[in-house]
Amino acid sequence: MSRGLDHIVHAVRDLDAAAAFYRRLGFTVGARNRHSWGTQNHIVQLPGFFVELLAVAEPEKLGGEGFGTLFGSFHQTFLKSQEGLSFLMLESRDAQADARDFEAAGIAASAALRFEREGSRPDGSKLKVGFSLAFARDAGAPAIGFATCQQHYPENFWNPSFQQHANGASAIAGAVIVAENPSDHHIFLSAFTGERELNATSNGITAHTPRGELQIMDRAAFLSHFGAPPPDIAAGARLAALRFAVRERDALVATLEAGAVPHSLHMGHVVVAPEAAMGATLVFATQGNIGPG
Numbered sequence: 001m002s003r004g005l006d007h008i009v010h011a012v013r014d015l016d017a018a019a020a021f022y023r024r025l026g027f028t029v030g031a032r033n034r035h036s037w038g039t040q041n042h043i044v045q046l047p048g049f050f051v052e053l054l055a056v057a058e059p060e061k062l063g064g065e066g067f068g069t070l071f072g073s074f075h076q077t078f079l080k081s082q083e084g085l086s087f088l089m090l091e092s093r094d095a096q097a098d099a100r101d102f103e104a105a106g107i108a109a110s111a112a113l114r115f116e117r118e119g120s121r122p123d124g125s126k127l128k129v130g131f132s133l134a135f136a137r138d139a140g141a142p143a144i145g146f147a148t149c150q151q152h153y154p155e156n157f158w159n160p161s162f163q164q165h166a167n168g169a170s171a172i173a174g175a176v177i178v179a180e181n182p183s184d185h186h187i188f189l190s191a192f193t194g195e196r197e198l199n200a201t202s203n204g205i206t207a208h209t210p211r212g213e214l215q216i217m218d219r220a221a222f223l224s225h226f227g228a229p230p231p232d233i234a235a236g237a238r239l240a241a242l243r244f245a246v247r248e249r250d251a252l253v254a255t256l257e258a259g260a261v262p263h264s265l266h267m268g269h270v271v272v273a274p275e276a277a278m279g280a281t282l283v284f285a286t287q288g289n290i291g292p293g
Contacts, residue, residue: 001093001101002194004211005172006149007050008242009087011075012278015040015055021278022053024259026167026252029053031120037061037068039075045162048091048211049172051242055079066113070135074145084231084279085239087145088175090193091211095132095150102136105191109135109146119156127156138188141237144177146192167255168247173285174213178230179204179237182216189216212243227266228273228281241281243269249286 012018019029019042030043038061044051056062056079062072071087078086092098095112102108116130130152138146151157179185182204190198193207193214200206203225204217219230222240231238246252252270256263262276272282 001097002210003090003092003098003148003192004209005049005175005214006089006091006211007052008085008089008175008239009052009054009075009145010084010278010280011054011078011086012083013055013079015042015053015057018042018053018055018278021261022051024261025272025282026255026259027051027165027169028162030162033117033119034058035067035072035117036115037064037072039072043162045159046169046172046244047163048158052087054086066110067115067133070110070113070147071145078143082143082231082279084274085175085242086143087147088177088214088239089133089147089149090209092132092134092148092150095134095148098148098150099134101194102134102191107136107138107146107188107191109137112150114152116152127153129153129157136188136192138185138192138237140179140184140188141177143236144239166251167284168251169244169284170247170287171245172212173243173245173283174215175239175243176222176226176241176281177214177216177237178219178222178233178240179216180218180233182218185216185237189214225267226269226271226281226283227264228271229275231274231279240274241283243283243285245287246270246284247286249284252284 038058040057042053099112114132132150136146195207203221222230270284
């Protein structure tokens with residue numbers, strides 16, 4: 001079963017500063033939410049996809065098993081040495097089935113785990129959201145978390161009013177991983193996405209999922225495609241970039257300039273480099289100019 005992009009975590013040390021930065025980018029940013037295992041987040045929604053801005057705000061709550069270790073402690077370790085894109089989540093119709101698939105493929109990191117939390121409507125009233133996750137592991141990418149995510153109350157989570165952005169962002173186009181040798185991750189990527197046929201070129205490998213592309217490329221290809229410095233991969237592959245589709249480039253650029261966000265134009269993409277974007281490379285292109293990364 002093919003799995004599209006569901007959400008990606010952007011891990012930061014200062015959650016308020018990250019929310020303010022994404023607002024300067026022209027995104028609508030949701031209210032702060034709290035997890036029982038010590039992390040807190042803000043959500044940036046697009047249709048069927050969201051960016052999770054996340055910090056370890058209550059480290060005394062970390063530890064134990066399940067989410068406390070696989071998600072909370074993972075991010076505590078991640079943030080000791082860097083900020084940036086840390087966790088890749090794909091959509092799930094059945095997290096328990098995904099966990100069985102991952103076990104059969106030899107990439108499972110856990111059984112399916114479920115949690116619920118309280119959320120807020122635009123008017124401030126409260127509601128319940130719930131998720132089940134099946135975690136996976138790529139031995140060649142210890143600094144990337146992988147999981148599938150099944151939503152149990154999607155009607156309470158997705159909200160079109162949260163998906164309207166001043167920068168014109170309308171969809172997720174893809175995500176990019178940088179690795180020393182992309183082909184080393186071919187088997188994992190196929191098993192994780194459920195895509196049997198991957199596109200392999202001199203630039204790396206690509207899974208065309210039902211929602212966005214997931215690419216793995218080497219450092220030279222990343223620099224060539226986006227004009228931004230690739231991450232340090234001495235300790236393994238890294239989740240490096242998010243690619244967004246926007247309706248109109250001029251409106252995007254005007255929004256970035258109004259927010260005093262440094263950016264550049266490279267091969268038809270508007271790029272916000274990691275030194276400006278808290279360790280992440282953020283790439284924007286109009287629908288007609290998205291193409292491969």
